[in-house]
Amino acid sequence: MTKVKSLADLKAMREKFQSNLDVREKGDIQDEIVQVKVAMATCGIASGAKQLMEYMMEKAEALKIRAVFTQTDCMGHCQLEPTIEVKVPGRDPLVFGHVDNKKADEIFEKYIVNNEMVEGVIPVNREVIDK
């Protein structure tokens, strides 16, 4: 057991433990940060949604974007898997199809950071996946 001997120790400890709570803290403020939902039904998983999600998590960290990733049920576009829904605060949610690592880079770098439109948006007839 390391003792906390100074304020600097305490701060270092706080940094160290913070990542443990990151998931919860993001959940608490999810409306204020980027939300990415990954369709992860059989079709999504078969098309590589799991690997994609992991890749995007690393990407977000590398770009220092605070984002919360959640998996969701089949979005109904099985032929376009993997599909993801991206909700940036203040913008309407968008659903992208055929997302691979390259497309994910584009979405993060162009759409999320610069609000530039990116190819591959699936027009949806509903506003959000679930209320």
Place this chain on the structure above:
Amino acid sequence: MHVLVCGGTGCKASQSHEIVENLKSALVENGLQDEVQVITTGCFGFCEKGPIVKMMPDNTFYTQVKPEDARTIVEEHIIKGRKVTNLLYTDPETNEHVSDSKHMGFYKKQVRIALRNCGFIDPENIEEFISRDGYAALGKCLTELKPEDVIQEIKLSGLRGRGGGGFPTGLKWEIASKNHADQKYVVCNADEGDPGAFMDRSIMEGDPHTIVEAMAICGYAIGATKGLVYIRAEYPLAIERLQIAIKQAREYGLLGTNILGSGFDFDIELRYGAGAFVCGEETALIHSMEGKRGEPTFKPPFPAVSGYLGKPTNVNNVETFANIPVIINRGADWFNKIGTEKSKGTKVFALAGQINNVGLIEVPMGITLREVIYEIGGGIKDGKEFKAVQTGGPSGGCLTTKHLDTPIDYDNLIAAGSMMGSGGMVVMDETSCMVSIAKFYLEFTCEESCGKCSPCRIGNKRLCEMLTKISKGNGTMEDLYELRNLAAVIKDTALCGLGQTSPNPVLSTLDNFWDEYVEHVVDKKCRAGVCKSLMRYEIDQSKCVGCTACARNCPVNAIKGEKKMPHTIDTEVCIKCGACIERCKFGAISIK
């Protein structure tokens, strides 16, 4: 992914422990134990719909989860990403499922300061507390602030004692700091005794380190090195979690000698109370800790001058302490923008009684009763009519419909004939009889009176006898006037806070429900149908078919009648137990 499961006393009683076990084993079966963490937290506050399971980061809020639902949550929500709709909260107005707690009426208006970590962190894990800025306020005080700066900050924040009295906390600390002695003490009053109140218990169960940190800050500010928590033995879970917190803090060097290299020493011990209401009064509490009888003594001398073992002692309530670290971290200016002019910050209330959302809430001072009862509380159970809300426990009073739009703060509640108290809020509907309510609280004070001074010991007994007489139908108008006189005398002459406030339930019900009292003594009627002696059971001769079900089940044979002929009740013999009403399939028996 994190799964938070409520481990407060309420949810624990509804098997939340089994839910945790089942979740963990279902995760292991699916090989997900490394990806998904299951965390037992403190109270979420929404006790009405407990046990609560919250999924993070998607913030899905599952209610009334049973141990057997754990597997479904793992298989559906975690593996397939589908929400388990039948466990979601259903909005009573729109009848729609609400998955995110932020969109629930119960949470919308709440501002959580004292409860900031309850239902968010694992109370038995100091690391989680530290990563939520835990002990940062203590660190700031010890390294950047002088004791007088700390006191100044608390004074500026406008924080007032949350135990009920509302005494300015900063001032209390200042008085204690100015009394010099070789030893001073910091005491945390965790002797929560109001019927229906569980704010302090939930804070200690959900965020015990906050209390440890705040007591150390107080110790630094007033120059004390010893802290004592006076907690009732009826709170075993809170005791256990506090003990764990103290042990962890010692291991991390956050309690003990030379904390954070500052040269400041502080340690905390627990003292157990046997659950006497009067021991919430600070002088009685101190005597109880000294091993003496839990009896109050006259103030002055105040504990700040001569308290525990005759040394200067600062006593604060649990919830007061829970606000301290936030004030230090975020500054007095941030804190004193919340609330009303004279009551700053927030207050935790325990909602109980005939209300849809029973639970624990934290709201900014100045919110109205209407918002609390109808928006957060979800209105009255079974669509009944609101009648009164009792605040302040046995020392408080009943507020009625005319007070619904009064902003809640210390001064407004006193002006309305009640008081803030520690934060119990018992909501009553039309089926509550106000005479019986006053009697209930008087019986409580009679039992809890320590007996030291006669106004409280004898006066309350007489009040209680008069109320019993009225509820039995033997009261007269003179009794009503005498009630008021005697109540005023007790208020003026009793020794301590318990006695001085004990007549409040009588006075406030007399003020607000005079008609109901008059009905009891003049018309010999109890409109709520609570006072048994004033009730009469009657069989509607046109509805009774003579099935004899009532007669066979009457324990005192008060019902007579031939088979297949309408029966009658002998009201002289009837003990009004209600067994006949339950048995009658034809709705022929009614209470008049």
